[in-house]
Amino acid sequence: MSGTRIAEALVRRLAQHGVRRFFGVPGGDCSLDLIDAAPRHGLEFVLTRGETAAAIMAGVTAELTGTPGVLMTTRGPGLANAVNGIACAALDRSPLLVLSDGQEPGHGHVSHQRLDQAALLRPLTKGESRLDGADPVAELDALLGAAQAAPAGPVYLELIGQRIREAAPAVAGGSDAPPVARPAVPAPAEAALAAARAVLGRARRPAIVAGLQALDSGAAEALRGLAARWGCPVLFTYKAKGVLAETDPLAVGPFIGGAAEDPLLRAADAVLLFGADPIEFPPQPWRYAVPVVELTTHAVARPYVAAAATVAGDLAAAAAALGDAVAPGGWTAREIAGAREAMRALALAPEDGPFSPGAIVAAIAAAVPSGTRIAVDAGAHMLPVMALWPALAPRGVLISRGLATMGYALPAAIAAALAEPERPVLAFTGDGGLMMAAAELATAAQLGCRIIVVVFNDATMSLIKVKQRRRQLPERGMAYGRSDLATVARGFGCLGLRVESEAELGPALRRALDASGPVLLDVAVDAETYHAVVRRIRG
Template identity: 65%
Template structure:
């Protein structure tokens, strides 16, 4: 036995893994032990206003830093309120440690705030623990390894006060993480049979392409083939949007349909079906999947599925396709068509969605990261914004939850304080996490700008409602003064009602030195033509 407690050893292990901050809403039991132990290791605790936002912040921190994210909640309502954020980490493939208070063994009589927390977590997490094994740090190492192994995701640890305050037993040697499997030779041969006969392949980059080493391999492969590249939302920036081979986003919609139907083969580079719309695969040409892991639900019988390191797999495929099947003019025309579709929609008042995106892009500092909420606004943002590096845009696409843009932007601001971050959100998404504006101020975020597409409605669903010829009912929010609310939270709040006001407001926001919010009046009628142009 040692003089170190289990909770102190846990904090030390997290610090050694690169964790620099964790997020949550504390309770009165183990939360206090963890906050104190973490502080002694130089790990900052960021108190949030809601547990779901804390989970999203922790997951975004993991994606940006490479260290596992850490969420802390109290028992009962604390953990229950975090479920949406934990589900986002699961489906968006982010490594997350969920640490929650449990009940002591001597509290068998207690019913207050009590339910089977592990059962609640079980559908969402890859592993669970009470750190009750003889070597709790080996147990923790296995949990962290599980969270970080493809597909990355959350693990659950229930903290029991009497256990974590006990002295740490003598520890064993930390286990080494398993190496990625080598690409299977039979799968590689099947891929070769497709690609060697291809002159016009298209590459679709998915979320795994943002991982270290994968993005560089993607760029080398696309340039070796001279092949056009589409990127899923979570892969945005893994292949630079400014590259002549970059066409735009892949959403399995109308905007990229012509390009894919002109292809004679498709390579899914690190794509994960969690990003695909729940419709059948619509392309008949042979398709090769490169992935770091297999999937629970086979989305389609691909011509070949190669599991392993994306960089290793891409290296073996590089010489299989001779460049020249696509002309630069063809690719440029496809790119221009995509951008034209994103600019669709006449505006009778306020600012057009695409004009807002392009106005922000013109005023934003070089290297600014964006975070994007779910909603109709995400389509022009993701089609028009230029990202040049992995994680240049953060968005929930596996769960596609609303309310993620602001907490993700806070996480970005804390992880990289000198990098500006711009959160694009609809009014509905911001309403779901409005209290976190107080978190941004308290945590000292700077260089953070929130841009609200304020159209006073759930526009994405309203478009579907009209297309199904239902009456206009239940989609309107009514008017909200977000600029005024921002001021109440200690932000700079600015209202923009027309295109001519946009550039001055952006310049003021970016120069303010404090969190700033642009409350932009949007004519949502534009979405009724924009969405069909992009999605079909």
């Protein structure tokens, strides 16, 4: 690498790791060096309107591509504004490399925009570097390795202009070598497998709850095989939706710690948590007295339930070892089908009417091409979407579950459209969530992303209003003014369509599906419809 600047060497190394684009809002220092080097190594810089959205896009890119996502910010307000998106990557287990400018060595007199950026991020990051060592590329490799090791998460690289403009040192042995593959998850211990086998061997009617660790292809395949061998029902966390196709007779529906799945789990005599990370579970105690066996790729800091047996290691290997632990036949096909239909009925009750959020989701699901990927924002609309959308494969549904942040769906949909341009993408969001990220409609328009954004516009913080009413508090502080979001979208260069009735939904969808760029469907819904559906699903 003689004559190559460190900045160039870093970008080249990112390309060798499989990175194809990075996201952010640049500053005038190190950002310019990286943007300059990117096209020479096949990388695209995606300019976003805000740093939080850029972090979400980078994290989602990592989820979909299996390579680290890269976020670039400037120092001070740029990095601070990205913290919500970095926290999203930390709690949703996405490998994310955060790049930001630091203060130059000769700027000891400068107070402007100075804060301890590494300390700000340290509760969220798994590693940090300022490239102080003899081999900056090796430092980058180490950071990316830490980001991808289970549980995956963000790492931080603080860039100093003086340093990255130096010539890259020639290091014996190595910086040009291909990146080392992500470390393999260890095999499960025989003693742990024996303990799990003993617990499961006493069960006749186990139920499986699959979580985000099951998204990897080998783990998802092993889960499907295990469920088929046992003939037992499978629930899935929101992040794991699609690990078992929802057309499969054994797929029942989401696990949210609520009323919808309660009858099924109370009819089980054991529960297998298959790759379920505690960050996915609701903030309430586990309420089932039957034995729990936990299969996880790694030990967790805060166990959600006191498991009768825990097996840490490769999920596929654990599933293979436990395949004959349960004799099939404890569940009937009619029982499992009945549980599935009962859960669906809670989200799509006739009394809610033909233009309820559930009815809207069902109509959209029936109209869009099979395999359409969706991104879902936090809010009351999330419950019918996640209950009714027919996911057929892992990562067909993108959602923030560990952080459960609003403002996620639109940037996630943009990242999905960039990662797989030929695959249709829908974003489901509320008006509150959209307004937290609305500027990214301009990003979608500028990039020509073919996405459809469905906004449930009820002018209310509906999910919080439900909780407020349950506590019998005065209903105040939850209402927005009614916004014309279709007009907002047109102002950003998107096709914006207003939908106020069941009759208008079909024609608007057809226009949206025929469009060559981003479309926003501004769907006016009654906030009162959420109270019943939240009560039925969550309890």
